[in-house]
Structure formats: C-alpha cells, structure tokens
C-alpha cells in the first residue's frame with residue numbers, strides 16, 4: 046500500500062533531475078553576474094592616461110552587458126560553470142592596480158595574464174587564493190614591493206613570470222615549493238639575494254630566468270638540483286664565486302646558459318653535452334678554454350669575451366661544427382689560431398680581437414665561407430694575409446688592424462665582394478694597393494693608414510659609397526691622387542674642379558682646390574656623399590594641430606624653457622616658407638615669435654629620408670644634446686632644446702635679430718658699423734667661445750663647422766657662436782656624414798686625409814674666420830699658399846703688405862687699434878698652419894687676445910709684411 050501512495054520512482058527521478066539541473070544553473074548565473082560586477086568595479090579604477098590611446102577594447106565590460114560575461118574582451122569562461130576561467134589583458138596599456146581586484150570572486154581562475162601594461166602597486170597576498178592558477182604572468186608592468194609568500198599556495202602553477210617590474214626584497218623561499226612550475230622568470234627586478242640554502246630543487250623547472258635582478262650571491266645552489274633545466278639565464282647580476290661542480294654533473298639537459306656580466310670566477314663551465322648557447326662574457330673566468338669544449342657538438346653560440354682566459358685556442362674547437370658565433374675578444378689568449386678553425390663552416394661571426402695571438406693567419410680560414418664578420422685586430426699576428434681570404438664572399442666586416450702583418454695586400458682581397466668595412470691599419474703591409482680593390486663596390490670605410498704602402502693610388506679605383514677613408518702614415522708618392530679621374534667623375538659635376546683653372550676655382554669650392562691633389566679626394570668624397578644622400582625629410586606628413594606635435598620620438602627641453610614645441614610649430618605655421626630665415630647645408634632655420642613675445646630660432650635638420658633615426662643613435666643624440674643644452678657662455682648661443690620626429694630633427698636656439706657675422710661683414714654694416722675695434726671684439730668673442738668648448742667642457746666639444754655664417758651678432762656686436770652640435774648630430778646618424786661636416790673653405794686640410802676630427806680643426810677654421818673678418822673677404826689665396834708645396838707662391842704671399850691685405854673698405858687702423866689688428870692677424874696666420882700640431886690652442890689664442898699688453902710693432906704699420914707677422 047505504502048508503495049501505491051508514493052509517486053512512481055521514475056517521476057521522483059525526473060523531479061530530482063529537474064531540480065538538480067535548476068540549482069547549478071541558478072548558481073552559475075548569480076556568480077557570473079557577481080564576477081561581471083567585480084570586473085566592472087575593477088575597470089572603474091583604471092586610470093585614463095592621456096598620453097596613451099584609451100582602451101576602447103574593454104567596452105564590452107559594461108553594466109548593460111552583464112549577461113554576456115563570457116563574451117567579454119579578455120575573458121574566457123569555463124564551459125560548464127559559465128564562470129571566468131581565464132583573464133588575459135596583455136598589451137592593453139592599462140594603468141591600474143590589483144588592489145580593486147576582488148580575488149575571492151575568481152577562485153576558479155586558471156590563467157591570469159596582465160603582461161605588458163602599466164599595473165603598479167603591490168601584488169596583493171590575496172593572490173594566494175587563486176589556488177587553481179596554472180599560468181600567472183604579471184610581466185612587464187610597474188608592480189612594486191615584495192613578492193608575497195602566498196604565491197607558494199598556487200601549487201598548480203606551471204608558468205610564473207614577474208619579469209620586468211620594480212619588485213624588491215628577497216625571493217620567498219616558499220616559491221621553490223611550487224613543484225609543477227616549468228617556467229619561472231623573475232628577471233628585471235630589484236631583488237635581494239635570499240638564503241638559497243633553504244630553497245629546494247624544482248624538479249619540473251625547464252626555464253629559469255633571474256637576469257637583471259641585482260642578485261649578488263654565489264651561484265644559487267638549489268639550481269643545481271633543478272635537473273630538468275634546459276634554459277638558465279643569470280646574466281646581468283653580481284653573482285660571484287665559482288660554478289659548483291654539481292652544476293656540471295646535474296644539469297645534463299641544459300641547452301642555453303647565460304652568465305654574462307657577473308663576477309663569476311674560476312674555470313669556465315663547459316661540459317654540458319646538449320649546450321647550444323654559452324654566454325659567459327664579462328666575468329672573471331680564468332684558466333684555459335677547456336679542450337673538452339670539443340664535446341659540445343650542438344654548440345652554435347659561444348661568447349667568452351672579456352674574461353681572463355689564458356690558454357691557446359684549443360684545436361678541438363674545430364669539432365664544434367655547428368658554431369655560427371664565436372667571440373673571444375679581450376682575453377689573454379696566446380699561441381696561434383688553430384687551422385682546425387677552417388672546419389667551422391657555419392661560422393658567421395668570428396671575433397678574436399684584443400688577445401695575444403701570434404703566428405700567421407691560417408689559410409684554412411678561407412673555408413669558413415659563411416663568415417660575414419671577421420675581427421682579428423689587436424693581436425700579434427704576423428706574416429701575410431692569406432690569399433684564401435678571397436673565398437669569403439659574404440664577408441662584410443674585416444678588421445686586421447694593429448697586428449704585425451707584413452708583405453703586400455693580396456689581390457684576392459678584391460674578391461670579397463661584400464666587404465663594407467675594411468681596416469688594415471697599423472700593420473707593416475708593403476707594396477702598392479692592388480687594383481682588384483676596385484671590385485669592392487660596397488665599401489664604406491677603408492683604413493690603410495700606418496703601413497708601409499707605397500706607389501700611387503690606382504687611378505681605376507672609385508668607391509661609390511666610401512665614407513671613411515684613411516691613408517695617412519704610408520709612403521705614398523705625393524701625387525698619389527692626381528689623375529684619379531674616376532674619383533672625379535663619380536663626384537658628378539665636380540669634374541670641372543679637377544681641371545679647374547685658377548680664376549674660376551674659388552667660385553666652385555673656395556680654397557680647397559689648390560692643387561688637384563690631396564684636396565680633390567676630400568671634396569670628392571664629400572660630394573659623393575652629398576649626392577648620394579638625397580636629403581629630404583618626411584615633414585609634410587605632420588598635421589598642424591599642436592597636439593600632434595607632442596607625439597615625438599624624443600624630446601629634450603631645458604628646464605627653464607617655458608614653451609612647448611607645439612607652440613613653436615604653431616608660431617611658424619607648420620614650417621611655412623615665410624618664416625624661413627636661412628638655408629644651409631644641414632637644413633633650414635625658421636624664426637618663431639611665440640605668443641608670449643619670446644622669439645626663438647628653429648633649425649630643422651634634414652636626415653636621410655629612407656629611415657628614421659635608429660633608436661641607438663637617437664640615444665646618443667640625446668646624450669649629446671643634454672651636454673649641449675648645459676653649455677653656458679656669453680659668446681655661445683643658447684640651445685633651448687631638441688626634438689625629433691619622423692626622421693627630422695629640430696633644434697631650438699636663442700634668436701638674435703642682427704643675424705650672422707657673414708651677413709654683417711658683407712652688408713652695409715661691414716663698413717658703417719664693423720670698424721676695426723668691433724672686428725677685433727668679434728674675433729675675441731669667438732676665440733673665447735671656442736676656448737670654452739675645447740678646454741672648459743668635459744668632454745671637450747669640437748664645433749667642426751666654424752664659419753662666418755655660424756657666428757651671430759648681438760645688438761652690441763658681441764659674437765655668439767651658434768650651430769655647435771649640429772655637426773655632431775649629423776655625423777652621429779651615420780658614419781658617412783662625417784665628411785661633409787665642415788664647410789668648404791673653412792675645413793682644415795688634414796681632414797682630407799685622415800677625416801679625424803680634432804679640436805685643431807676648429808683652430809684652423811677660427812683662423813680662416815679671423816682672417817676673413819680682417820680682410821673683408823675669404824682668405825682663399827692665403828690658405829692655398831700655405832698648403833701648396835710650391836715655395837714660389839709662398840714667397841709671393843709672404844712679401845704681401847699687411848695694409849694691402851686688410852679690408853680696403855675701411856681706413857687703415859692706427860695706434861692701439863693697429864696693434865690689435867696686427868695681433869689678430871698674426872694669431873690667425875698661426876692658426877691656419879698646415880700641420881695641426883703647430884697651430885696654437887684656442888686657450889692660447891683667447892688668452893693672447895685678452896691680454897692688454899699688445900706687442901709693439903716691429904716696423905711701421907705700413908711696412909709690415911705677412912712674413913713678418915708669421916714670425917711674431
């Protein structure tokens with residue numbers, strides 16, 4: 046009976062199923078709504094950083110969209126429970142903290158990825174609640190404070206990265222309890238060394254990265270118990286001591302080992318049979334390169350530079366036939382380069398510079414046909430350069446300088462068709478330059494200086510891309526370059542200069558065409574480069590709204606500056622021509638009158654249009670500019686700041702109404718206002734400016750482009766040197782530019798041969814400017830006669846009377862003024878001496894000009910010859 050009264054069992058079952066299915070459904074809905082609200086609450090704390098694009102992508106996180114949680118951006122739900130299983134907000138530019146994040150609402154989270162945002166503040170200890178996490182990636186944020194020990198509760202973790210934050214304190218030892226972790230990256234933080242002895246081994250660990258973490262202990266011993274490791278990066282710390290023996294025996298699976306930039310010492314770790322990359326550079330490893338390195342058959346990358354290794358290079362290294370990169374720079378390696386090196390057929394980079402290697406270069410090197418970079422410089426190598434070098438058709442960089450190589454340059458070198466940089470300087474190479482070098486169509490830098498080369502420079506050789514070219518300190522005959530018609534032809538449009546007659550020479554290039562000799566090379570190189578680089582910058586693409594201009598690659602303004610670059614650009618209407626007040630070789634100058642009434646000059650430099658300034662160069666620009674904005678001197682124009690954008694560089698300078706010395710000198714003021722006293726004052730100011738740059742700045746600053754156009758004048762005719770830094774900026778962009786720096790007619794003659802810029806080049810240019818100011822014209826003929834070997838023209842000039850050389854538009858000076866003019870002229874003549882070493886320093890010149898005791902004239906003013914002046 047009882048049975049009858051009861052509902053049939055199948056009905057009960059159905060009811061059960063019905064209610065059972067209802068319950069979790071209801072629960073899921075409510076907990077997913079709770080989660081959705083928790084996420085919105087968190088999102089409401091995100092900062093809208095104006096400098097970054099807003100994170101529109103999180104639009105789906107909204108109260109009107111609560112029911113779609115599983116479709117929200119960055120959210121992945123669990124299939125069954127429809128609650129959040131994964132949160133991935135990597136690369137969202139979010140500025141926020143984790144403090145508003147309600148951990149207890151997301152207990153089922155398996156992945157939590159905030160990689161590459163601007164999260165800051167602490168990592169809350171509540172994170173220990175997320176006990177199901179398998180992946181936790183907070184890398185590349187601004188998290189601070191210590192790593193919470195509660196991390197150790199996340200026992201399911203396989204992937205843990207705090208890489209690139211500002212975490213401090215010690216690594217909690219509990220971390221090593223995470224037995225499932227395979228990937229652990231704590232690098233790029235400010236950690237303190239822990240007591241490693243309480244850490245246990247992490248058996249699953251395959252990837253461990255502690256690089257850039259300011260750790261300074263001995264080798265953390267727990268690592269040697271992580272026997273599944275394949276990747277270990279301890280680079281860029283201050284680890285000390287020897288690598289324990291256990292490491293060698295236990296880490297048999299290691300493929301990548303990076304110990305770079307630490308203070309490890311003792312013998313080099315080497316016997317890891319699976320090793321592919323060994324970076325042990327910049328440590329204190331000593332002793333030999335072990336012979337068993339030959340066992341590392343998988344080795345591709347071996348970097349041991351900057352250690353104290355003092356053996357020979359073991360010939361067993363030739364067994365590591367998979368090597369592509371080998372750098373042993375700056376050790377104490379000795380003996381010969383083993384011929385087995387020829388077995389390294391995959392080798393692309395071989396760098397053995399700065400050791401004590403001797404004997405000759407093995408000809409087997411010619412088998413390493415994949416070589417693109419070969420540096421054997423600064424060793425004791427002797428004998429000849431093997432002709433097999435010609436087999437290295439991929440070679441782009443060849444550095445053999447500073448050895449004792451003798452005999453002649455092998456003509457086979459001309460078969461290294463890819464050569465771009467070739468340095469054979471400071472050897473004892475003899476003979477003449479082989480004609481085959483004309484095959485080197487890609488060469489950009491060629492240094493043959495300081496050898497015993499002789500003969501003349503082959504007339505067939507013309508290097509279209511050549512930038513740096515050093516030939517000095519050889520035995521070349523004087524007319525080495527005469528008749529190198531190819532060099533002339535390649536200079537396009539300059540061929541006239543090669544045959545130029547005296548009368549039209551000055552029109553083309555001023556003074557540097559005295560003989561169609563040495564200077565032709567300089568001018569040719571410079572012009573090749575000028576024509577080669579079509580300068581034009583992508584300025585047109587800039588819109589005229591001021592905001593857009595705040596979006597720079599880089600920007601530096603002096604602290605006292607009260608305007609923005611946007612205001613400046615607005616003031617000149619987006620570089621409208623009507624605001625352009627000057628054009629030069631490097632770019633244009635604009636005059637900007639700001640709303641505040643302040644007037645500034647904007648110099649826009651042209652850079653190569655093909656590419657923006659590489660980041661690394663930009664960095665060095667910035668350093669340079671920082672120095673230059675700090676230069677303060679009453680005879681130097683203030684550099685307010687700099688910014689760069691889309692391949693253009695802008696420099697903001699003080700603006701001077703009166704304009705340049707050149708303009709004044711050759712305008713009416715030249716006669717009306719630039720009397721002798723003023724001219725002497727101008728020269729004195731310039732001397733002080735240069736003396737300051739050379740002798741009071743650290744490091745010294747070489748201006749490189751002193752001309753009458755780069756000296757500006759105050760209303761009281763005080764000289765203000767401008768444009769310093771421009772030259773250096775340009776040349777920093779590319780080594781090629783070095784040579785067009787400097788203006789023709791002011792450039793020191795040694796630049797033609799060495800291209801080495803020293804302060805004595807400024808002294809020369811100063812001399813030219815001083816003469817020009819006194820003579821009222823460019824002193825072209827005087828410079829020529831200085832340079833020329835022909836003693837005839839020298840004598841001619843020497844007998845010239847000073848009074849005939851001076852600006853004839855003014856009356857000859859008398860009394861004290863005459864003495865001052867004589868002093869300026871005699872110092873200027875000293876400055877333009879051909880040999881840099883015999884020119885005075887700017888300090889000397891500036892002091893002489895300041896001293897009130899002017900020399901008494903050796904002869905009446907009207908009878909003074911230039912010869913006499915040179916002797917003063």
Ligand SMILES: *[C@@H]1O[C@H](CO)[C@@H](O)[C@H](O)[C@H]1NC(C)=O
Pocket residue numbers: 113116
């Ligand atoms: C989920 O989002 C996608 C686009 O983000 C949309 O196409 C789709 O309709 C959405 N699904 C639901 C159920 O809202």
Ligand SMILES: *[C@@H]1O[C@H](CO)[C@@H](O)[C@H](O)[C@H]1NC(C)=O
Pocket residue numbers: 097098099100102136137138
């Ligand atoms: C983050 O910012 C960078 C530049 O600041 C931008 O290129 C990128 O698209 C932004 N990412 C998102 C998701 O907004």
Ligand SMILES: *[C@@H]1O[C@H](CO)[C@@H](O)[C@H](O)[C@H]1NC(C)=O
Pocket residue numbers: 079147149150
């Ligand atoms: C977090 O969420 C839970 C419910 O999931 C709630 O009880 C708790 O108060 C919340 N905590 C905070 C700090 O909002």
Ligand SMILES: *[C@@H]1O[C@H](CO)[C@@H](O)[C@H](O)[C@H]1NC(C)=O
Pocket residue numbers: 076126128129150151152153
């Ligand atoms: C977590 O998952 C379990 C089942 O795996 C479920 O019962 C529980 O409700 C989930 N909790 C949350 C907060 O999603």
Ligand SMILES: *[C@@H]1O[C@H](CO)[C@@H](O)[C@H](O)[C@H]1NC(C)=O
Pocket residue numbers: 170171172173174195198
């Ligand atoms: C972590 O786990 C320990 C026990 O293993 C427990 O005592 C502690 O409360 C947990 N902490 C958190 C934040 O979950």
Ligand SMILES: *[C@@H]1O[C@H](CO)[C@@H](O)[C@H](O)[C@H]1NC(C)=O
Pocket residue numbers: 248249250273
């Ligand atoms: C070590 O790695 C091997 C495979 O590489 C794996 O089979 C083994 O389980 C790993 N050991 C641990 C403790 O995870």
Ligand SMILES: *[C@@H]1O[C@H](CO)[C@@H](O)[C@H](O)[C@H]1NC(C)=O
Pocket residue numbers: 256278280281301302303322324
């Ligand atoms: C260390 O070497 C490894 C393997 O070659 C490399 O992946 C890693 O980027 C290097 N670490 C640093 C900090 O450069």
Ligand SMILES: *[C@@H]1O[C@H](CO)[C@@H](O)[C@H](O)[C@H]1NC(C)=O
Pocket residue numbers: 342343366367
């Ligand atoms: C060299 O590397 C290749 C793959 O790049 C590999 O197949 C070969 O086994 C390696 N050689 C040696 C000797 O390990």
Ligand SMILES: *[C@@H]1O[C@H](CO)[C@@H](O)[C@H](O)[C@H]1NC(C)=O
Pocket residue numbers: 390391414415
């Ligand atoms: C040289 O490099 C090329 C590609 O860069 C590669 O195919 C070749 O195997 C390498 N080895 C030799 C010996 O040429």
Ligand SMILES: *[C@@H]1O[C@H](CO)[C@@H](O)[C@H](O)[C@H]1NC(C)=O
Pocket residue numbers: 350372373374394395396418
């Ligand atoms: C080798 O190391 C030296 C010293 O750090 C470095 O200047 C050189 O560029 C490296 N060579 C190669 C080929 O990377």
